[in-house]
Amino acid sequence: MxxxxxxxxxxxxxxxxxxxxxxxxxxxxxxxxxxxxxxxxxxxxxxxxxxxxxxxxxxxxxxxxxxxxxxxxxxxxxxxxxxxxxxxxxxxxxxxxxxxxxxxxxxxxxxxxxxxxxxxxxxxxxxxxxxxxxxxxxxxxxxxxxxxxxxxxxxxxxxxxxxxxxxxxIPRLKFPREAPSRSTLKLEEAWHTFIPREQWDTRLSEDMTGVDLGAAPGGWTYQLVRRGMLVTAIDNGPMAQSLMDTGLVTHLMVDGFTWKPKQPVDWMVCDIVEKPARTAAMVEEWISGGHCREAVVNLKLPMKQRYAEVRKLLQRLDEAFKAERLRVSIACKQLYHDREEVTCHLRRL
Incomplete structure (x- = not known):
């Protein structure tokens, strides 16, 4: 062997x-x-x-x-x-x-x-x-x-x-018919991958708040709403009316890379198509600034040296948090529902 x-x-x-x-x-x-x-x-x-x-x-x-x-x-x-x-x-x-x-x-x-x-x-x-x-x-x-x-x-x-x-x-996840896009399965798989199932009721509870950056039409927002969270959806595009009708979603048509919540939230999720270094810098700011407790973000990969680029960004995040004397767990995986990207989970301890 x-x-x-x-x-x-x-x-x-x-x-x-x-x-x-x-x-x-x-x-x-x-x-x-x-x-x-x-x-x-x-x-x-x-x-x-x-x-x-x-x-x-x-x-x-x-x-x-x-x-x-x-x-x-x-x-x-x-x-x-x-x-x-x-x-x-x-x-x-x-x-x-x-x-x-x-x-x-x-x-x-x-x-x-x-x-x-x-x-x-x-x-x-x-x-x-x-x-x-x-x-x-x-x-x-x-x-x-x-x-x-x-x-x-x-x-x-x-x-x-x-x-x-x-x-x-490969997880056997069923696409919910009421979800506005198939990208919803990426966030569901991320939760299965990064959060032990016995902790879902405490770390993904209905008394929590969340922010979805680059939300439209709402595939990831759907997962937050499904857990009963109050969600701020950030995107210049339209959100699915079914999500807006829940009364749990506030839609703001502003820049997801510059907007910050007035009060800290429990979750920030982001599936914006952008250079991975910019997305990594953004999530570092959210975590170190205390804007969220946990985050799930996708890093879109370059055409070449994909492993080297991911390792460099993860090391940069780790060093930045240590320099600020913050305890942050960082996990990264290319999920089954990912394509030319990897999914990162960060949690401030």
Whole structure:
């Protein structure tokens, strides 16, 4: 199990390779990263025994930016028939696992394999349980089988508490018909990603206030209103009438980068299309100035050096808050519903 497999958004394989190469260098793990453009995954091949496990133990998955999922293991060739027997034999050297996910890559080929995985999972699960390789125990590692094709699979494992929340890192969120735009799913996914579900009632409560910068037509405002918050929507464009009819939204047609609330608010969210450095400077001002307690903002990425740009901006934010002696948690992830962007969550502690 000397290879680390990482799922990602198609087109961001290079960013995953850059991020993992930096992580491996920091942890002193020898190896090399590789990824094929559009393949929706990358690999880090370790040169030393136990290297992949050291990488996973030395980092928290939720602190990685571009990977959607990860697992350590090896590829296995499968026959046309009797795949289960071959899998059982190969898994004899793997630890006993507490759960099972069958995954594919986020490509057209992967989507075609999804039906195969759905049919294959039940008999495989039954065989694994019968052989004692799979027991229901969340304290044990998860078995992640990523099918590259019907004839090749990556046998991987990952700790349940240090891997993706959903298979392939893709949440199954349903688009609310009453929401004015599909961008609403970005903010909903951000909350699932950055805020533990048991804290939603205290950190996303109806007695809170929020500001949505670049709000129109109201996809992100909808999520705030859905939680019962009073929202100030900032945008020169029109807001959906359904949101205005709730009585919870005040719409101001002003510049989102210069406007500030007269009183501090609980939440500021922003999905404005702007250079990432300007957006980062804006959220720094909101947090350091005490204008909001928590914020979710999207950073639109440049065409090149995307990982380097994100790291630079995150470091700049961290240094700025430390210089002001502020305790601020900063998290950043390329979410499934993101495109050429990453989503950042900041919380003043």
């Amino acid at each position: 000397n290879t680390l497999l990482l799922h990602c958004r198609p087109g961001f394989e290079g960013e995953v390779c850059a991020e993992l190469s930096e992580l491996a260098a920091n942890l002193g793990v020898a190896g090399y990263a590789k990824g094929k453009a559009g393949g929706a995954h990358a690999e880090f091949v370790c040169s030393e025994t136990g290297g992949a496990e050291r990488l996973m133990q030395g980092a928290r998955f939720n602190q990685l930016i571009f990977p959607r999922q990860w697992a350590r293991g090896d590829y296995l060739a499968l026959p046309e028939t009797d795949r289960i027997s071959v899998l059982l034999q190969a898994l004899a050297d793997y630890p006993q696992c507490g759960s099972l996910w069958l995954e594919v890559f986020d490509t057209n080929e992967g989507k075609e394999l999804s039906n195969f995985c759905k049919k294959f999972e039940a008999p495989l699960r039954k065989a694994l349980e019968k052989a004692g390789r799979l027991v229901e125990d969340p304290s044990k590692p998860r078995l992640l089988l990523t099918f590259k094709s019907g004839r090749e699979v990556f046998l991987g494992i990952a700790e349940t508490s240090n891997s993706a929340l959903w298979p392939m890192g």
